[in-house]
Amino acid sequence: MIRVHALRKSRSRAMAVVLGMTMVSLVPVPAGAGDGRVVAGDWSGAFSALAVYGFPVADGRIATTLTAGGPLAFTVTDGGRVQGTWSIDGFVISRVSITGVEPFSTTTNLRANGVIGGAGSGLTLTVQGGGVGPVAFGLATVDMPLTFATCDYVAGTWGVVEGAQRAAALASGSVSASGTWYAFRRASPEDAERAATIERLEFTLREVLSVVATPGGVLDRREFTRIIGEMERVQESLRDARRCVGRNWGTPFAGVIMQFLEAIANGRIDVRAQDLQTLIEGGLRTGAFVDAPPEFEGLVVGVLRVKLTAARAARDANAAEAVGIAAALLGEGALAAEAFEAERSFR
Amino acid sequence: MSHRTALASLVLVAGLAGGAAPVAAAVPVGGGGDPVSEALADRDLAAVKVKVKDGELPTFLWTRVRGASTYLVSVRTKKGSPLWAWSGEETKVRLGDGLGLAGPRITAPSVVQVFALDADGALVGFSKPVAIR
Numbered sequence: 001m002i003r004v005h006a007l008r009k010s011r012s013r014a015m016a017v018v019l020g021m022t023m024v025s026l027v028p029v030p031a032g033a034g035d036g037r038v039v040a041g042d043w044s045g046a047f048s049a050l051a052v053y054g055f056p057v058a059d060g061r062i063a064t065t066l067t068a069g070g071p072l073a074f075t076v077t078d079g080g081r082v083q084g085t086w087s088i089d090g091f092v093i094s095r096v097s098i099t100g101v102e103p104f105s106t107t108t109n110l111r112a113n114g115v116i117g118g119a120g121s122g123l124t125l126t127v128q129g130g131g132v133g134p135v136a137f138g139l140a141t142v143d144m145p146l147t148f149a150t151c152d153y154v155a156g157t158w159g160v161v162e163g164a165q166r167a168a169a170l171a172s173g174s175v176s177a178s179g180t181w182y183a184f185r186r187a188s189p190e191d192a193e194r195a196a197t198i199e200r201l202e203f204t205l206r207e208v209l210s211v212v213a214t215p216g217g218v219l220d221r222r223e224f225t226r227i228i229g230e231m232e233r234v235q236e237s238l239r240d241a242r243r244c245v246g247r248n249w250g251t252p253f254a255g256v257i258m259q260f261l262e263a264i265a266n267g268r269i270d271v272r273a274q275d276l277q278t279l280i281e282g283g284l285r286t287g288a289f290v291d292a293p294p295e296f297e298g299l300v301v302g303v304l305r306v307k308l309t310a311a312r313a314a315r316d317a318n319a320a321e322a323v324g325i326a327a328a329l330l331g332e333g334a335l336a337a338e339a340f341e342a343e344r345s346f347r
Numbered sequence: 348m349s350h351r352t353a354l355a356s357l358v359l360v361a362g363l364a365g366g367a368a369p370v371a372a373a374v375p376v377g378g379g380g381d382p383v384s385e386a387l388a389d390r391d392l393a394a395v396k397v398k399v400k401d402g403e404l405p406t407f408l409w410t411r412v413r414g415a416s417t418y419l420v421s422v423r424t425k426k427g428s429p430l431w432a433w434s435g436e437e438t439k440v441r442l443g444d445g446l447g448l449a450g451p452r453i454t455a456p457s458v459v460q461v462f463a464l465d466a467d468g469a470l471v472g473f474s475k476p477v478a479i480r
Contacts, residue, residue, distance in 0.1 A: 221468070225434060225435070229435075229444070229445060231445075232443075232444055232445030232446045232450075233445040235445075235446060235449060236445055236446055236447040236448075236449050236450075249443075249446070249449060249450055249451055249452075251446070274468055277468075280432075281419065281432045281433075281434055284421075284429055284430075284431055284432035285431065285432050285433055285444075287450075287451070289429060290451075297429075318467075318468075318469065321469065321470055322468070324383075324386070325419065325462060325470065328383045328421060328460065328462070329419075329421045329423075329429060329432050330423075330429050331423040331424070331426075331427030331428055331429050332427070333381065333382035333383050333427065334382055336382065336383045336386065337382040337383060337385065337386035338386075340383070340386040340387055340390075341386055344390060
C-alpha cells in the first residue's frame with residue numbers, strides 16, 4: 001500500500017495518471033541495433049519501467065520517480081510463437097517540497113503481473129492485475145519490440161506515445177515514462193538461476209539510480225561500479241559467447257543506463273557533472289552506446305556542453321574537469337580540451 | 348524502517364577508497380597531437396605509462412600514480428568513436444573485463460588512454476593515447 005501523508009489525494013491522482021498511461025499507451029521507440037528475431041528456445045530476463053513526474057501542490061511541489069522491474073520468462077517455438085509470464089515489483093520515491101516545511105522523501109511499493117505473447121520479433125505484455133496503493137491496473141497490453149538481438153541475448157525498449165505524454169503533462173504537471181526489457185536464452189537449467197541473479201542486480205542498480213533521479217540526489221559511484229562488475233561476471237558465464245562471436249554486444253544494464261542518460265538529455269532528470277561522468281563511463285562499459293539509436297551519443301554530448309556552460313557560470317573547476325573526462329571517454333577531444341582549459345582557469 | 352531511513356539507506360555515498368602504492372612521479376606529459384593530452388600538458392599531473400598486451404582480447408597495464416585511488420580506462424577508435432570504458436583500483440584490465448568474449452571487440456584501429464583519479468574523483472594523472480593495433 002502507498003504510505004501517504006496529507007498529500008495522499010494529489011499523489012494518488014498523479015500516480016493513476018502515470019500508471020494508466022504507462023500500462024496502456026505505449027508505443028515502440030526508434031529501433032537501435034536490432035538484427036534478428038528471438039530464436040526458438042526457453043528465455044529468461046526482465047523488464048523495467050521508469051516514470052518521472054511532478055506536479056504542483058499548495059505552496060509547493062512534488063517530484064516523483066517511479067522505477068520498477070521484474071522477471072519475465074517465455075518460450076519461443078520453432079514457428080516463432082511466444083508464450084510466457086511476467087511480474088514486476090518496484091517502488092516510488094517522492095520528494096516533497098512545501099514552503100515552511102523541511103523537504104522530505106517517501107518510498108512506496110508497487111506490484112503487477114501478466115502474460116506474454118506475440119511474434120518472435122517482439123513481445124506483447126498483457127497486464128492481468130496488480131496495482132499500487134489505491135490504483136489498480138486494468139487489462140491492457142504493452143508492445144515491446146526488439147531493438148537488439150544475438151543468438152542468446154535479446155533486448156528492447158518502450159516509450160510513451162507523445163500525445164499521451166502531453167495529455168498526462170497537462171493533468172499532472174510534467175511526466176515521462178519509458179522502459180527496457182531483455183532476455184537470455186537458457187541453454188542449461190543453471191542459466192535460469194543466473195538470469196535471476198542479473199535481474200536482482202538490475203533492481204539494485206535501479207535503486208542506486210533512483211536516488212540520482214531524485215532532486216539533490218548523488219550517485220553512489222562505488223556501488224554503481226560494483227553492481228556492473230558483478231553483472232559482467234554472471235553474464236559471461238550465462239552467454240554462449242563463442243556462438244555469438246562477431247555479433248553486436250550488449251548487456252542487460254545497457255538499457256537501464258541509456259534510459260537514465262536519455263532522461264537527463266531530455267531535461268527530465270538533472271545530475272551533477274561528476275555523476276554524469278560516471279553514468280557515461282557505465283554506459284560505455286555496459287554497451288549502452290552500442291544499443292542506442294545513432295542520435296543518442298550526440299544528445300549526451302549536448303548535455304556535456306550544457307554542463308560546461310553551467311560550470312563556467314559557477315566557476316566550478318570540479319564540474320568542468322568531470323565534463324572534460326567524460327568528453328574524452330566519448331572521443332570528443334575538442335570539447336574535453338575546452339573543459340580542461342576552463343577547469344585550469346578556475347583554480 | 349522510516350521513509351527517511353529507507354531513503355538514507357539508498358544514499359550511501361561511498362568515497363573511493365584505496366590508496367595504491369605510488370610508483371610514478373608527477374611528470375607533465377607532452378601533447379603528441381592529442382587534444383586532451385595537449386590541454387593537460389602544462390598541469391601538474393603524473394604521467395601514466397600504458398602497455399598493451401595483444402591477444403584475442405587485449406590486456407592493458409599501467410603504472411601506479413601517487414595519490415590515485417581509481418583508474419579510468421578509455422578505449423576508442425583512432426577516429427574518435429568510443430568503444431568501451433572501465434574504472435577500478437587495479438592497474439591492469441582486459442578489454443571487456445568480466446564480460447570476456449561476450450563483450451566488446453577491437454574491429455578498427457584503436458587507442459587506449461588511462462586517467463588516474465584521486466578519492467574525490469579529481470584528475471591526478473593521465474596517459475597519452477596508446478595504439479592497440
